Amino acid sequence: ISRPPPPSPVEPVLAQTAPGRLDYLPPASRQRDRSPSPMRGYLIPSPLPTRRNRTHSATAYASQGPVFTGVCKCFSRSKGHGFITPSDGGKDIFVHISDIEGEYVPIEGDEVSYKICSIPPKCQAVQAVEVTITHLKPGTKHETWSGHVISN
Numbered sequence: 001i002s003r004p005p006p007p008s009p010v011e012p013v014l015a016q017t018a019p020g021r022l023d024y025l026p027p028a029s030r031q032r033d034r035s036p037s038p039m040r041g042y043l044i045p046s047p048l049p050t051r052r053n054r055t056h057s058a059t060a061y062a063s064q065g066p067v068f069t070g071v072c073k074c075f076s077r078s079k080g081h082g083f084i085t086p087s088d089g090g091k092d093i094f095v096h097i098s099d100i101e102g103e104y105v106p107i108e109g110d111e112v113s114y115k116i117c118s119i120p121p122k123c124q125a126v127q128a129v130e131v132t133i134t135h136l137k138p139g140t141k142h143e144t145w146s147g148h149v150i151s152n
Contacts, residue, residue, distance in 0.1 A: 062117035062129045069113050069134070072106040077143075084112060084128050094119075095128040102133055103144050109137035 073092055075082025080097040093116065100106060114128040136142055142150050 058117055059129075062115050065115045065117075067113050067115060068128075069111065070128075072108055072110040072112055072133075074108055075106045077105050082106065084114060084131070093126060093128045095131050099127070099129045100131045104133055104136065104150075105143045105145060106131070106133055107137060107140060107142065109140065111135040111137075 068086060068088075070084040070086040070093070073083040073085045075095070077097070082095050083092040084095055085092055093114070095106075095114070104110075106112065111134045112128075112131050113134050114131040116126040117129045119125045119127050144150065
């Protein structure tokens with residue numbers, strides 16, 4: 001049994017433009033039926049605590065902690081986060097853009113100092129806070145937060 005081929009998306013569509021009158025509409029004038037999304041127009045909140053939504057007690061606890069050193073493994077300004085490889089080894093540590101101090105955007109290879117803060121809800125993972133670039137990677141171009149590029 002052979003079936004007729006489905007209609008091509010470029011073929012005109014028969015539509016009722018007035019009561020009792022049928023006209024062909026070109027593909028550009030078709031309206032696509034779409035149910036409205038309940039989340040349209042809303043941002044989904046991030047579960048990660050940034051400087052702005054971290055509790056006062058968590059900030060105070062982190063600021064009293066020891067200072068660690070490491071190397072920036074990667075950082076994406078457009079995504080707003082990156083990772084630091086600790087000097088003493090171990091797992092990479094997450095860093096949020098709001099926790100970076102100083103005038104330069106970190107790039108791969110920059111030496112940094114930081115403190116750590118636990119990430120809720122289970123507080124098993126940590127993230128870097130009060131991140132400061134201590135040594136810029138030599139021979140690279142660095143960008144300031146205002147967008148100026150500086151050759152090192």
